Amino acid sequence: MTPVNFNIFKLPTPSAIFKLTMPSVGATSITDAAAAAANQDPDLQRLLAKVERIGATTRRLDSVSNSSVAIGNGSNSSSAGLEPVLADARSLSEMIRCTSELADRVSSKVRQLDCAKSRVTAGLQRVEDIIDLKACTDGVQKALQDEDYEIAAAHIHRYLTLDETVMRMTADASEGSTLEASFEVLHKSEAVLKDIVHKQFDLAVQRQDRASIERFFKIFPLLNLHQAGLEKLGGYLGGCLREQCEKARIAASSAAGQDGGAWAAQQLLQLYEAVAASVEVHQPLVETFYGPGHLFGLLQVLQNEVDAQAKRIVDRFRSLRDLDSRVRLARTSATRHQQSQQQYGPGSQAQMMYQQQQQQGQQLDAKQLDAVLSELAVLSSRTELYLRFVSRRCLADWAAADSKGGGSGGGAASGAADSESESVEQRRQRKLDDFLGKCAVTRCIQKLVDEYCLLEEHFMREMLAKAVALDSGVGGSDPTDTRLADDAFFILKKCLRRAVSTGSADATCAALNRAADVAEAQLIGALRSRLGRGFPSGWVQDAFGSKASVEEARQAYLTALNCAEACRGNLRDLRRLLESDTTSGAGRRDREKLLSCLQAMDAGLGEALAAIVNEGVECLTEISLRPQVKQILAPLSNVSHVITEEELLAYEASDPWVEAACLRIGQLADGFQRLLLPPLFDTLLQSLAGELVLRAEKLIARKQFNRLGGLQLDREVRSLAACLSARAAWSVRDRLARLSQTAMLLGLESLDELTACWSDSVMAWRLTPAEVRHVLALRVDFRQDDLRQHGRCLDSLQN
Structure with missing residues (x-):
């Protein structure tokens, strides 16, 4: 490599640079720059002195003007004193014009100073670049000869930061050949160093030399x-x-x-x-x-x-794991299940046909x-x-x-770049x-997740079908044994929590949706089929079958009803558990998607189970409770409520019918309490209360009362409420509100009390004005004219 002769570069001498250097280089305002320049320019010094004199004159004129205004306000005779003010104003205008010209001249001087400063800075930078270029040219050759590649790379890195194009454009004719020689040396050195670094890194990899690998890895960024x-x-x-x-x-x-x-x-x-x-x-x-x-x-x-x-x-x-064959069998099973559902509908028959088809073909081991x-x-x-x-x-x-990169930016700049960032x-x-x-590992695992969803659905369907089949063969005597509900939701919980453990929101959502479909077809379909057979009333079955078969049918119905209610509780527990699992560690979008699918599953299964329970309780009420209620309240129609005080005292000593009715109601309720789960028993007790109210209202509407008979009815209603309250976990007063209000109306001493009772804001009336008039008409001691008059009052109060 040819050494570069830097002596031909014509650099400015230090004395020349000093002459171009001025104190105003760092000035930050026009006034400061002018003051600094005045030390070197006498004309500027005179101009600044004149500016000071103009400022002092301006201040004096301001004081004179203020005094003139005050005098003018005091007396009209002092207007002659404004003539000096006018003269001073004209003088001030002339001074301002001179000041403006002076400011223009000062600004021109400052611009010249700034231009000189820029040229000096550029000259100094050019000197530094040339010195760096000389150091890089000499240093890189020596470093390559000494195999000190880090130093060589540092020189190349410094050379790459120089603007080669600008240096070529500003070079003199005498400097051109030397610059070209320097650039040629650096270009060749750069190419040589790049080749060395590549080869040495590959050699270090072959030797498994970690120190050399790190050494040459650090050199790459120095070479861009x-x-x-x-x-x-x-x-x-x-x-x-x-x-x-x-x-x-x-x-x-x-x-x-x-x-x-x-x-x-x-x-x-x-x-x-x-x-x-x-x-x-x-x-x-x-x-x-x-x-x-x-x-x-x-x-x-x-x-x-x-x-x-x-x-x-x-x-x-x-x-x-022979995964392909397992997936193929799962697809075949899903097709069979879909065909059986389409042909027979959801229920036990479709499940039976599906099981038969499964037994005929190859099956997956659960x-x-x-x-x-x-x-x-x-x-x-x-x-x-x-x-x-x-x-x-x-x-x-x-x-x-x-x-x-943005640490040195100001607040305004960072705020303006918010949208861009x-x-x-x-x-x-x-x-x-x-x-x-798009990476291969994502596509590969995504295929596994898709197959997992298919296999998980097959597993849930097969296990739920097996749980239903095993429960149908259990002949236990305890209807509160909800083994089917526990087994089914254990399977669902296991599968869904496993889906959550995949870490894939799509897999979890797919599992939730398929779990809802499988539970609807397998579990709810089986419960609906069992409850669809109805609760045996007794006498029809006794005529065509044995007493044992009737009792077994009742036990099966109550067991299915209890299972449906237990499923509702298990569904609530499952949702709380899955909400806790899905919301931990998931992003906002994934969390919203998971909660949406979870709510859809909970709503779908919850509504289906609620409909089954309500239909089952209604059937139980119609077949078992309603006939019993008719028998229990039958004595009410035979007891007179147009009584004297002696008869009222006799009723209090020996009740004619309500004590026996309460005894039978307690026996009826206690019998079902042993056979039903607590939530289901509360629902049935509410139905019993509703049946008692409806039947009692019908019987009361056919009777006549006097005031003492109304008091006796109120006592009887309180006895019924106390009987139900001893067994209910809810407010019996709300259920018997209509009956209590009816008894209260029949026990009024006079119709004048009606307006006060109706206007009472504490009581929420369940009876309409028409029903109130009908109840009051049962009193034999109220006149029809009085009833019509108070009825109009009720209508006005209602409006």
Whole structure:
């Protein structure tokens, strides 16, 4: 290489530079610059003195003007004193004109000073660049000869920061050949150093020399080869991953009795942990020598090897678990189930035909399928964790790059760039999502998740069908045994929590939707079919069958009804559990999607179960309670309520019918309390209260009363309320409100009390004005004219 002669460069001497240097270089205002320039220019000094004199004159004129205004306000005779003010104003105008001209001259001087300062700064910078160019030219040659590649790279890096084009344009004719020689030397040195760094890095990788690998990796950014350095390091780390996976595969194949699913999950976990460890180790190195924001480039290169190794692991898992044949059988089973549902509708017949078709073909072993599903969930969850790790690290690295790059910006500048930064963040997020969504490991695991959803649906359908079949053969004597509801929701809880453990929001939503469909077809369909047979009344079945068969049918009906009610409670518990599982660790969009699917499943199954329970209770009420209520309240129609005081006292000592009625109501309620679950018993007790009110109102409407008879009726209604309150967990007063208000009206002493009672804001009337008039008409001691008059009063109060 030819040495460069820098003596021909004609640089300004220090004395010449000093002459161009002025004190006003750092001035921040026109006044300061003018004051600094006045020390060197006598004309400027005289002009500034004149400005000071003009300012003093202006201040004096202001005081004179203020005095003139005050005098003018005091007396009209002092107007002659304004003549001097006018003269002073004219003088002030002339001074202002002179001041303006003087300011223009000062500004011109300041502009000249700024131009001189810029030229001096440019000259100094050119001197520094030439000195750096000389140092780089000499230093890079010596460093290459000494094989000190870090120093050589530092010289090349400094040379690359110089503006070669500007230096060529500003060079003199005598400087041109020397500059060209320097640039030629640096260009050749740059090419030589790049070639050396590439070769030495590859040689270090072959030797597995980590120190040399890090050494030459640090040199790439000095040569503006950031991407090349990241690709080199990514290739090296990918090779390390490949070796680790190969060693693990050989160790697993040589181990006796190694389970295929456990091997795949362990291998995938080790692969992802190795990537995470590489990031932890090398991210500080990348940030230090390449700067923040380059981690994504490294992971892009490394992901190629991760995709290849993950695909190899998954393919081996599919082979060991015979996943393709299992998926094919699950699809065939789903088709059979759909055909049976379309042909026979949901219910026991469709389930029976489906079971027969399943027995004729090849079936999946539920125990083995359960293990496969758990392994698929583990594979998915670990992949989701890995993808979240990559996303989190890349976003944090970009955020660090933004904070480092924008740390010196002012508040106004940062505020003006908010929308632009948001768009940059959105573009980065979209770029990251596209990269992670299109990588091979994501596509591979997504296929496994789709197959998992199909197999999970098959598992739920088969297990629920088996639970229903086993429960139909149980002949226990306890109707409160809700084994079917417990078994069914244990299966649903297990499957849905396993779906949540996959870490995939799409898989969880699909499992929730399919769980609702399977439970509707298998569980609710079976309960609806059993309750559809009705509750046996007794006498019809006794005529055509044995007493044991009637009792067995009643037990089956009550068991199915209890199971439906237990399913409602289990559904509420399942929703609370899944809400806790799905909302922890999920993003906002995923959380909203999961909660929406969970609410849809809860609403669909909850409404179906509520309809079954209501229909079952209504059937039980119609067949069992209503005839009993008629018999219990039958004595009411035979008891007179137009009585004397002696008869009232006799009724109090020996009740004619209500004590016996309360006894029978208690026996009826206690009998069902032993056969029904507490929530279901409360519902049935409410139906019993409603039947008592309806029947009692019909009987009361056919009777006549006097005031004492109304008091007796009120006593009887209170006895019925006390009987029900002893067994109910709800307010009996609300259920018997109409009956209590009827008894109160019949016990009024006079019609004048009616207006006060009706206007009472504390009482919420359940009777309409028409019904009140009808009740009062049952009193034999009230005149019809009085009833009509008070009826009009009620209508006016109602309006």
